Amino acid sequence: MLVVHFTNLLIVVAAAFGANLALGFFPRVRLPAIVLEILLGIIIGPSVLGWVKADIPVSILSLIGLSFLLFLAGLEIDVRRIRGRTLRLTAAGFVLSFVVAIALGVALHAGDFVKSPLFVAIILVSTSLGVIVPVLKDSDNIASDFGQLVIAAASIADFGAIIMLSLFFSGKSSTSTSGTAILLGVFAALVALVGLTIAGVQRFGALSRVLIRLQDTTAQIRVRGAFVLLLGFVALADKVGLETILGAFAAGGLLSLIDRDEMMTHTEFRVKLEAAGFGIFIPVFFVTTGLRFDLNALFASVSTVVRIPLFLLALLLARGVPALLYGGLIGRRKAVIAGILQATSLPFIVAATQIGVQIGVVSHASAAALIAAGLLSVVIFPATGLALLRRGMPTADADAERQRLPTAAMPVLTAADRALCSGAASLPDGATA
Numbered sequence: 001m002l003v004v005h006f007t008n009l010l011i012v013v014a015a016a017f018g019a020n021l022a023l024g025f026f027p028r029v030r031l032p033a034i035v036l037e038i039l040l041g042i043i044i045g046p047s048v049l050g051w052v053k054a055d056i057p058v059s060i061l062s063l064i065g066l067s068f069l070l071f072l073a074g075l076e077i078d079v080r081r082i083r084g085r086t087l088r089l090t091a092a093g094f095v096l097s098f099v100v101a102i103a104l105g106v107a108l109h110a111g112d113f114v115k116s117p118l119f120v121a122i123i124l125v126s127t128s129l130g131v132i133v134p135v136l137k138d139s140d141n142i143a144s145d146f147g148q149l150v151i152a153a154a155s156i157a158d159f160g161a162i163i164m165l166s167l168f169f170s171g172k173s174s175t176s177t178s179g180t181a182i183l184l185g186v187f188a189a190l191v192a193l194v195g196l197t198i199a200g201v202q203r204f205g206a207l208s209r210v211l212i213r214l215q216d217t218t219a220q221i222r223v224r225g226a227f228v229l230l231l232g233f234v235a236l237a238d239k240v241g242l243e244t245i246l247g248a249f250a251a252g253g254l255l256s257l258i259d260r261d262e263m264m265t266h267t268e269f270r271v272k273l274e275a276a277g278f279g280i281f282i283p284v285f286f287v288t289t290g291l292r293f294d295l296n297a298l299f300a301s302v303s304t305v306v307r308i309p310l311f312l313l314a315l316l317l318a319r320g321v322p323a324l325l326y327g328g329l330i331g332r333r334k335a336v337i338a339g340i341l342q343a344t345s346l347p348f349i350v351a352a353t354q355i356g357v358q359i360g361v362v363s364h365a366s367a368a369a370l371i372a373a374g375l376l377s378v379v380i381f382p383a384t385g386l387a388l389l390r391r392g393m394p395t396a397d398a399d400a401e402r403q404r405l406p407t408a409a410m411p412v413l414t415a416a417d418r419a420l421c422s423g424a425a426s427l428p429d430g431a432t433a
Helices: 007-024 033-044 056-075 084-110 117-124 129-138 145-168 177-201 205-214 221-239 244-258 269-291 302-330 332-342 347-359 364-391 395-403
Strands: none
Touching: 007 033, 007 056, 007 269, 033 269, 033 364, 056 221, 056 244, 056 269, 056 347, 084 117, 084 145, 084 302, 117 145, 117 302, 117 347, 129 145, 145 244, 145 302, 145 332, 145 347, 177 221, 177 244, 205 221, 221 244, 221 269, 302 332, 302 364, 332 364, 347 364
């Protein structure tokens, strides 16, 4: 009989709680909580103290956390903001970013730093919208042309990276790329069908009245419905042979499209979803990432350590250079700042490297170096971008801005956040969800 203990899970959730609480005592330390969560996971995990291992309860909650992270990422995609010139510029920027990333991947492969140039290129085009959005809010740029352009670019990068990862590196299927493309088409058709069905059913007055009556009771009917949608699409993606990350992201994107009257009838719905995600499941995923971090592989050789600054530079080039296309709309100075902010990436790197290790397209050493580069990116690039934004503010505005600094314990991925984390976390002993 299988005996399940919860001691490891207790330590993991305590570490997640302690990381944010500790940062709350130092509100001017602009360290994203996600960084401390992963670092604490490394310290208490097998690589250092060996207090905790990723057993079944930890792995299951971590997998739910990853799915929830992607679900909330999809929920933040607002197609109404991505249109016209903004759409053309950000789409062109993403294409250029991928071209630059492919060139960098080939160069890294030639230097024997990575196995698969394509896999690394997909990782390099990702962006961490969850870290960028608080920076834009801090500087009062969230509603400006600059802020909306950066958000649109990050959203397209998130969506594009997840689609490409599912298309080219599906760990659940041995089908060809063309076969996977067909599966993606079938999956998209099923998502559209479900969306149309839900949108149609919602028009029935009786159902709408029941939803409103039950949404703020112990039934929490909208939250339960969101869970059904999330797990249903994850199961559907798994069933057709695609990565489950795509199902979670698609569920969030679909809910964003059909949930149009949230400010009129259910203002707290998304707040409740974020509370469940960031309060319970997502922190477990990041601490568990630290538990699984292979510190020995990272420092096994000098060449492995050298990969960290190389990967960090590659992130800056792949996401920074294309931002120069935005100069005509927001000016060259802000285009440079946009490039620095866009180079921030971690959640997608964490999740994607899990897939890469599972299917053998990235080594444990390269995976550890990529995650380390991602950790540095969320520490360095947002702070640099915010400093540059403040430098261009009038003195009075800059002083007022400093008075409003949020606590560093703000979730790394808030409402408009998570962009990107694709990855398939696996259960212990090789069992996949």
